[in-house]
Amino acid sequence: MDKSFLQKELDGPWLECTDERLAHEDIEKLDCALLIRYFEEEKNQEYFRLHRPGQAEAETFPVGTPEEDRQLYETVCAQADLVGFGRYRMAYGYHWSDWNTAVVPLRWRLRQASADAPLFLAADVFWFVPEQQGLVLTRECFTINIQMRSGTLLVSKMRYPAKENHPHYIRHWHRGAWTDATTLEIPANISDLAVEALRISTRQWSGIYPSITWARHGKRAVLAFATHPFDWNITVFRSFLGDAPYKRLFPREQKDNFHPLCTYLGIHPTKSLRRAYAKNPYAVLWYLLLKGWEVEDLNLIQRFYDFDRDFVGIPFSEFRWVDGAVQIPQENSAHVDVPALRHYLHWIRQNKNEHAMTNELYRLEQKGITQEMMDTMQQFAQYGERLPLPLRWRLLKHGLTREVHDLISEAVMDLQSGLRNVEIAYTPEEEALEYQIGAYRFLLVRQTRELLRIGGEMRNCVAGYRSKVLRKESIIMTARTEDGYAICIELDGRHRLLQAYGPWNRPLSGDALLACWKWVAQGGLPVAFDHLAPVDLSAAEDWDIQPLHPREMLDGKTVQ
Structure with missing residues (x-):
């Protein structure tokens, strides 16, 4: 050739x-x-x-x-x-x-x-x-x-x-x-x-023309076949298991990798799982995950065997096998709070049944989890039984809708109102994020009671972020004008922009969008999500930009 x-x-x-x-x-x-x-x-x-x-x-x-x-x-x-x-x-x-x-x-x-x-x-x-x-x-x-x-x-x-x-x-x-x-x-x-040339080469030296049951293309397909010509499906488990177990369990010439894999993972290899592995090796991960989440009905588990991209947005490459269980990192690339998701799904099973639980997971896997849905699950996991019973029944009946999100946010603000107010401390680098940009004043939240006021005026769920703010997992900022709050912002602990929305969680537009982009540029902040619409900044070229805490003040620790 x-x-x-x-x-x-x-x-x-x-x-x-x-x-x-x-x-x-x-x-x-x-x-x-x-x-x-x-x-x-x-x-x-x-x-x-x-x-x-x-x-x-x-x-x-x-x-x-x-x-x-x-x-x-x-x-x-x-x-x-x-x-x-x-x-x-x-x-x-x-x-x-x-x-x-x-x-x-x-x-x-x-x-x-x-x-x-x-x-x-x-x-x-x-x-x-x-x-x-x-x-x-x-x-x-x-x-x-x-x-x-x-x-x-x-x-x-x-x-x-x-x-x-x-x-x-x-x-x-x-x-x-x-x-x-x-x-x-x-x-x-x-x-x-x-790959076809490599299959012919394999027949030349081994006498076997390998069959391919899982469709793969691109560079991963070429490299997978080169390393495991008789079962390239097994290559997806290398990072999941770790190099040492992977190399020990699956030598290059081995033709049956499914049964050694099941033995190592403690799986009883059913015929349905064997057939699913041939078409999609990630079916094994679905089996492990749902069994670990206490789903017993194999028919319900089999519904997920065709999904081969990710788990509710989290790439399978981020999964690990640790101490006999599937581990999904809390800080994952999809920013999914896995414990909150699991809590929500188990609550559905407790109040309905296993079928309803897997139906909800199936729907989330198909449609994805929005930030609004994630906020609802996090607030529900944190406040759970303290929320009014009619509101919990509404969540059970209607699921993660915008209406349920708003009602839970209001209930959380009522629950937060009785908590002690706490001052929030910031590093000099975080203090330096405060700017006056045109008519917009970008400010850090200084006290936990401010979260209640912001949530009430902007009609969002920021009041439920109290624990995350105190644990320094999130930094909440607002941009205000003479008319009140215009933007609510969440940064993560590494100062990446996670969210920036207007009142009622509406996407930013107009001058608010211009101001937010200029603030992002001024602070040199990476944007974790691509939810800020592109904008022509030439309309804001003459805007005045002033740091509210000059660097010399921060170095001298005189900021109040």
């Missing part, structure tokens, strides 16, 4: 190249161009930039109709040997260290001299690194070499910038495998060809 693939259409498929020069010439000897589509939040607009190595400045083109964009791409393709197309989002308000690099493929190549020879898979790419003073644009070649007989897997290393060493981070390089360090994905048709 000796194939090369090029992209001939804007966002089109990767097709086999029949031009000998374009298919085999060194990438440095070809005239290459990069057409990258930008969305720049500061300007609130999209446009194309055309880059060429050695070119001082990029040409800029407005994004037009699909037909105009296609014609632009065809024009560029007619003027260059190879053209890479990619997208890039320039997010306003982020640190320099939060700008992401872009890796854009120009050409894919697959080589194999014979069925018993190593498979060579290569991507010739543009490596695109934006800087404050410009950009770095280089051509790189990423490769994977796989010899199935010997089990040799070589992944080319690449240089990527460390983000810790501001302001010269671009000049400090680390080494890492491109399969892990970039978002570059192998197109499905190319990865399928590579």
